[in-house]
Amino acid sequence: LSKMRRVARTLLTLPLTHQRRQIEGAALLRRCHDYGFLPEEKDKLDYVLSLTVPDILERRLQTVVFKVGMAKSVHHARTLILQRHIAVGKQIVTTPSFIVRNSSEGHIAFAEQSPFGGGRPGRVKRVRANKAK
Numbered sequence: 598l599s600k601m602r603r604v605a606r607t608l609l610t611l612p613l614t615h616q617r618r619q620i621e622g623a624a625l626l627r628r629c630h631d632y633g634f635l636p637e638e639k640d641k642l643d644y645v646l647s648l649t650v651p652d653i654l655e656r657r658l659q660t661v662v663f664k665v666g667m668a669k670s671v672h673h674a675r676t677l678i679l680q681r682h683i684a685v686g687k688q689i690v691t692t693p694s695f696i697v698r699n700s701s702e703g704h705i706a707f708a709e710q711s712p713f714g715g716g717r718p719g720r721v722k723r724v725r726a727n728k729a730k
Contacts, residue, residue, distance in 0.1 A: 598653050601625060605645035632656055633699045658683070658705070659693035665705060677713075684708040 604625055611618040622642050629635040633656050635644055654660060659674045662683055668674035675693045677683050683690060685697065686704045697705070707714030712722070 598648060598650060601629070602646055602648065605642045609642050631698050631700070632696055656696050657693065658690060658695040658697050661697045661702060661705060682707055682711040682713055
């Protein structure tokens with residue numbers, strides 16, 4: 598966040614027609630839109646300066662898994678991620694601080710190998726099934 602804001606501040610000091618401001622400014626805004634920090638209609642460098650820490654924290658995988666409803670709490674979401682139950686696309690992600698892009702937000706699901714995703718049952722369920730035999 599501090600790096601993005603610093604870049605935006607330096608770019609705002611340059612004139613509007615300066616080539617560096619146009620190229621780097623467009624790249625910075627595109628990155629903010631791709632990650633979901635800014636909505637598409639906010640397309641000026643001034644909006645980058647208004648970004649806050651909660652805006653960034655809302656895009657973490659841990660928070661997104663909770664908001665989607667796959668976990669009962671953010672703590673539960675963190676546990677699911679660390680225990681390899683969550684995948685973004687086909688890739689299992691084990692880092693709760695993973696920043697989710699807007700394009701991949703719809704691809705968050707339980708991993709295929711996970712008991713929650715239709716994989717092999719967990720240890721306790723297997724033990725109970727063996728005792729029932």
